[in-house]
Amino acid sequence: MLPPLFGGFKVTIKQVFEPRVTTQYPKAKQPKPPRLHGRHVLNRYEDGMEKCIGCELCAAVCPADCIYVRGADNSPDEPVSPGERFGYVYEINYLRCIHCDLCVEACPTQAITESKMFEFSFTNRADAIYTKRELVVDDAGKPQQLAWEDWREGEDEHTSAWMRATSPGGSADYEGEVQWSAELGYGVRPTEAGQRGKRDDGATGNVSVRVVERDKISRRLGGTVR
Amino acid sequence: MGDPLFIHGVDLAVFVIAVVKVVVAFVVLLVSVMLMIWFERKVISDMQNRIGPNRAGPFGILQTLADGIKLFFKEDLMPTNADRVVFKLAPYLALLPALLIFTIVPVGGVVTIAHHTVELQVADPAIGILFLLALSSVAVYGTMLAGWSSGSKYPLLGAVRASAQMISYEAAMGLSIVAVVLESHSLSTRTIVDLQASSVLHWNVFRTGVIPFLIFVVAVTAELQRPPFDLSEGEQELVGGFHTEYSSLRFALFFLAEFMNTITMSAIIVTLFLGGPDGPGFHFLRWLWPILWFAGKTVVFLYGYVWVRASLPRMRYDQLMDIGWKLLIPLSLAWLLIIAAIEQSRLWGVAILVACVPIYFLLQRSRQVSRRRAEMQAVETERARSRKDPRSVLFDSLLADEPAGGEH
Numbered sequence: 001m002l003p004p005l006f007g008g009f010k011v012t013i014k015q016v017f018e019p020r021v022t023t024q025y026p027k028a029k030q031p032k033p034p035r036l037h038g039r040h041v042l043n044r045y046e047d048g049m050e051k052c053i054g055c056e057l058c059a060a061v062c063p064a065d066c067i068y069v070r071g072a073d074n075s076p077d078e079p080v081s082p083g084e085r086f087g088y089v090y091e092i093n094y095l096r097c098i099h100c101d102l103c104v105e106a107c108p109t110q111a112i113t114e115s116k117m118f119e120f121s122f123t124n125r126a127d128a129i130y131t132k133r134e135l136v137v138d139d140a141g142k143p144q145q146l147a148w149e150d151w152r153e154g155e156d157e158h159t160s161a162w163m164r165a166t167s168p169g170g171s172a173d174y175e176g177e178v179q180w181s182a183e184l185g186y187g188v189r190p191t192e193a194g195q196r197g198k199r200d201d202g203a204t205g206n207v208s209v210r211v212v213e214r215d216k217i218s219r220r221l222g223g224t225v226r
Numbered sequence: 227m228g229d230p231l232f233i234h235g236v237d238l239a240v241f242v243i244a245v246v247k248v249v250v251a252f253v254v255l256l257v258s259v260m261l262m263i264w265f266e267r268k269v270i271s272d273m274q275n276r277i278g279p280n281r282a283g284p285f286g287i288l289q290t291l292a293d294g295i296k297l298f299f300k301e302d303l304m305p306t307n308a309d310r311v312v313f314k315l316a317p318y319l320a321l322l323p324a325l326l327i328f329t330i331v332p333v334g335g336v337v338t339i340a341h342h343t344v345e346l347q348v349a350d351p352a353i354g355i356l357f358l359l360a361l362s363s364v365a366v367y368g369t370m371l372a373g374w375s376s377g378s379k380y381p382l383l384g385a386v387r388a389s390a391q392m393i394s395y396e397a398a399m400g401l402s403i404v405a406v407v408l409e410s411h412s413l414s415t416r417t418i419v420d421l422q423a424s425s426v427l428h429w430n431v432f433r434t435g436v437i438p439f440l441i442f443v444v445a446v447t448a449e450l451q452r453p454p455f456d457l458s459e460g461e462q463e464l465v466g467g468f469h470t471e472y473s474s475l476r477f478a479l480f481f482l483a484e485f486m487n488t489i490t491m492s493a494i495i496v497t498l499f500l501g502g503p504d505g506p507g508f509h510f511l512r513w514l515w516p517i518l519w520f521a522g523k524t525v526v527f528l529y530g531y532v533w534v535r536a537s538l539p540r541m542r543y544d545q546l547m548d549i550g551w552k553l554l555i556p557l558s559l560a561w562l563l564i565i566a567a568i569e570q571s572r573l574w575g576v577a578i579l580v581a582c583v584p585i586y587f588l589l590q591r592s593r594q595v596s597r598r599r600a601e602m603q604a605v606e607t608e609r610a611r612s613r614k615d616p617r618s619v620l621f622d623s624l625l626a627d628e629p630a631g632g633e634h
Contacts, residue, residue, distance in 0.1 A: 008537035012273040022277040 019215070029152060034161040034192075037099040038117040040092055041143045041159060042136040043110060044184040050080050050136060051111035051181070052087035058103035058112055066096035067103060087111070090135060094120070095128045104160050110180045113160035115143050119150035141185015164192050229350040230336075230343040239340050248329075251348045255328055259485045260290040266485075266532045273536040294478055302474040307377025316375060317472070317479035320368025323361040324486035330354045331493045332419045332502050334517040345416055346503075346517065354415040355407055358494065359400055362449060366392040368483065369451075369458060373468035384467035387543065388458030391448055394547060395455075398554035399445035402438035405558075405565050406430050406498050419502035429501040434565060439499045441558045446491045448550065450484070452531055454538035455546060492527035496520060556589060 023030050043051050054071020072088030080086040103112050122128045127148065138144055143159075145151040164180070175191075182188045214224045231240055264279065264287050271278030279286030304313060334346030351357055366389050373385020409430055410418045422429050431439045448455040459467025466472075469480045496502055500523050503516030541549075560582045568575035 005538075009533060012533060012536040015275055016272045018275050020277050021275045024277070 019217075032116045032155070034116070034158045036116045036118070037101050038115045039094065039120060039130070039149075040097075040103070040112050040135055041115050042087070042090060042112055042132065044137055044141065045082065046182045046184050046187065048139070048184060049082050050086060051109045052090060053081055053083050053109055053111070054085045054087040055108065057106040057108065061102045061106040063100060063102065064096045064098045066093040066098075067091070068093075087132065090132045092130045092135065093128060094122075094130060095125065101160065101163070104163055113163070115159045116155050117143070117149060117151055120146070120148055122148060137184060139184075141183060161192055164189060230345065233343075239342060243339060243342060243344055247344075247348050251328060252325070255325065255486060255489070256482075258489055259482055260294075261287070262485050262489055262528060263290040263293075263481075265528065266535075269529060269532040270536050273533070297478040298475055300474040302476065303471070305377050305471050308471065309375040309377065312371050312375035313471075314476070316368050316372035317476045317483070318368075319371060320365065320483040321479050321486070323365040323368070324483050324490050327358055327361050328486075328490045328493065330357055330415045331490070331497050332416050333493075333520050334503050335513055337513050346513070347416065350414060350416045353413050355403060355413040355418075358415075359396075359403065362399070363392075363396060365449075365487065368480075369468050372472065372480070373458075376468075376471035378471050380464045380466070381468045381470045384458045384460075384464045384470070387464075388451060388468055391451070391455065391457060391546060391550075394550035395445040395448035395554070398441055398550060398558050399449060401555070401558035401562050402442040402445065403498065405434045405438040405562050408562070408565055408569060409433050415497055415502075419497060419504065422501040423504045426501070429499065429504070431499045434499075435561065437561045438558065438565075439495075441554050441561075442499065443495060444549075445554060446495060447531070447534065448546070450487050450491055450531075452488060453535040454541050456540060457543060457546060460540055488528065488531055489524065492524045492531070493520070495527055496523040552589075552593060560585070 045051060052069075054069060056069045056071065059067040059069045068089065068091040069087055070089040071085045074080055074084060074086050099114065099118075101114055104110075104114055134144055134146060136144075143151075143156050145156075178188055178191055180189065217224070231243065267289070268278045268286070279289035282288040282292040304310065329348035330351065332345065332347040332350075336343060336345050338344065369388040369392075370385045373381040373383075373388070376382070406418065407413060410421050412418060412421075418430070422433075426432075451458050456467075458464075459469070464470070469477060472480060503520040505516070505519035505522075507515040507519075563578050564575055564582065567578040
């Protein structure tokens with residue numbers, strides 16, 4: 001056995017042959033947790049109608065006071081949303097938003113949800129105020145990917161997964177029950193496991209980071225390396 | 227004795243050769259410092275499962291250059307209380323010894339240029355080793371004056387630590403060098419290297435017994451103030467140590483000096499103990515082989531320094547002093563006596579060796595006694611404390627600025 005002084009040298013030299021844990025950030029990205037709170041999107045129904053009814057509950061609940069909504073009556077000929085009213089003006093000020101997702105909880109029609117995208121930086125204050133033009137999903141149901149936002153492949157897939165993991169109504173009896181309407185481009189998003197164990201990780205994209213990063217983690221810590 | 231280049235007087239060719247040697251050494255040293263900083267960062271990151279610098283140039287090899295340019299354009303601050311002249315002088319004082327020590331290092335063999343015998347080293351003074359010892363002591367001035375002239379407490383503490391540490395380890399370092407000098411009967415680095423040539427067994431590591439080599443490596447690490455002996459810049463205690471107040475180009479100079487010292491001292495280790503440029507050569511690269519051998523050996527030590535930095539935690543100040551004064555100095559002194567005696571005759575050697583044994587036990591005994599005394603004193607203080615009224619104990623502990631009644 002080596003004296004304890006040399007034990008340290010053994011530890012450090014062993015690391016040389018271990019895989020690197022660095023992610024080359026702007027080039028590559030760490031996988032994001034599916035329940036991450038990123039920037040909002042305003043969803044549409046599968047027929048292309050907007051879900052927002054202009055009720056201003058999101059604006060009322062917002063602790064940072066960053067949401068401004070003004071509703072208006074739908075014209076009978078060209079309705080924007082299925083009901084009587086629609087969100088005529090919808091603005092979120094991202095210099096104030098704290099991404100708490102309370103607006104998502106408050107929304108009675110699941111019109112507003114949060115995507116996983118958080119990498120957006122503006123060069124002027126006006127850009128920080130997202131209006132309906134930026135927030136409403138496009139005709140394919142995808143979030144609009146603005147010039148100053150850093151979207152990557154697959155990052156539009158999951159929005160507000162945590163809401164679907166539990167129960168939007170807050171009652172544990174409805175955990176794992178679909179309580180949301182279908183979305184343009186994605187259909188009815190599946191439920192997550194919650195605490196009842198009815199999970200479909202393939203459908204929800206709920207992957208533990210340890211699994212994703214398995215090829216970087218040594219076997220001792222649950223990875224596949226060596 | 228002395229440099230064979232100047233034996234037949236100084237003519238134009240000699241002058242040019244000397245100037246070229248100086249310039250080449252300077253450039254090589256600066257470039258190797260650049261590479262060394264990159265190398266250190268890369269190796270450290272290897273040992274910490276990171277990638278390390280990889281943006282500037284291939285594999286990040288130009289990172290140091292980028293950092294240097296950045297530092298060059300930064301604001302140069304000077305504290306109000308600083309001694310202006312000394313504050314400006316100190317970085318150069320730190321850098322100069324590092325540059326100068328390298329001049330006596332034989333990096334290669336001997337070549338003949340225009341009928342002149344040219345040793346591949348900048349200078350070969352007959353007093354080479356004394357020059358080394360003198361300059362390695364001068365190096366402490368840069369550190370000390372930087373700390374003192376900053377007019378700030380952390381740099382001062384760092385400087386005090388640095389000078390105490392350097393003085394402590396200078397002795398052990400000197401004594402282990404003397405062992406080499408005794409073996410070689412010469413102070414010239416060229417002679418020392420030449421005498422080690424031809425066989426690995428002639429290297430001074432083996433000829434002086436391994437002990438002086440080990441002592442020298444440890445002492446040099448302390449001289450360089452590299453981990454685990456980097457108390458003078460202990461970030462957790464002293465912010466940045468002696469160069470806390472330095473910024474911009476002056477800070478870069480300290481940084482440069484630190485790494486240049488590391489390279490130079492590794493080169494000195496190789497020269498004194500590992501045969502310098504000695505090694506099996508091949509004909510197709512006649513004069514280049516020794517240089518490659520020298521560089522290779524030096525890099526091994528540089529890697530060692532980085533490895534040590536990655537592995538060992540910083541020492542406590544009293545441990546540092548303990549190792550220096552109670553272990554390294556007695557050991558190197560005894561070893562020196564033994565070597566000197568063996569030089570005389572084998573009988574003397576045995577006699578000194580035998581004499582060293584009781585001295586060793588005496589030293590051990592004295593250390594034991596002093597340790598036990600300290601323990602007893604601690605127990606006594608504790609007892610005196612607990613005899614007092616509990617409230618006064620609390621008061622005392624508040625005065626002593628430490629929590630009462632055990633840890634919190």
